[in-house]
Amino acid sequence: MEYPKDIRAATSELVPTSLSDSAPWLYSALSQLHELERFGSDVRGVGDLRVSDNASTKTRTLLSLIEVDTLPPPTLCPISGGGVGMRWNVGRREVEFTTFASGSTVMAKLENSQLVDDSDLPGNQIADLNSYLKWLVGAR
């Protein structure tokens, strides 16, 4: 699969090309992130939807740490004030990563829309986000 050059350039630092080539979910995530970065704007009456550099970098870092290659494509959305939300759904299970403008991230597991577990990931702390994603896809 051949990707647009600007997306390749935007993702090459943290995500190996071989992984984005082999993981469709990752290509989807990076494409959506690129769209948010490119088209986010300050919307009066709603909030500033421009993605901060910290949130952008942190989201790429999180994506680069994921070792579960059987994920469906996530849904990315802006968090007002400069953040990025990322959500995966598999059946009744959901995993959400909420990254704020500062780069602080909160992870949450939900089942039937009810919270199962959540965790703070302040700063650049590397956490076991893969355990959440393995739970999502039912892997051990």
Next chain:
Amino acid sequence: MCFEDDGALQGDIELVRVLVSRDWCTTREDGSERSSSAAFLESTNQASCFILGETNLELIAARFPDKKIAIVTATAAREAGFVIARDEEGGDGIPGHVVLIQREARPESKHHVRLARQLANTARVVGPSLSRDRSGLQPDPTS
């Protein structure tokens, strides 16, 4: 800017959050829609809303064409730890603008996200056609 809680905004007074991102709502197993925590989170802790009874839905529809809205009550917002402060200037010409400020949880913490999700779960998501028929503030028939 320093905002003050307007203690008069209580009870069943309804607040409108414009869902400018289509991914600020998600679909339940039964096909109905619910808003997501992302819709009520704000990195600067000032989530913009409009007071339904004081705003002009036609202006909102014109400014945000084809966007759904989430409607919550003042009680639900306060139970989720938010205070409600008036901010007429922030509406950019649309009346009834307020900001929801989280006071119970530390900003950017998991508790902050939990409370935003709590508020989002109380919301009803309404389609964009409502602004053309104010009496039609019912759940979106497609949801």
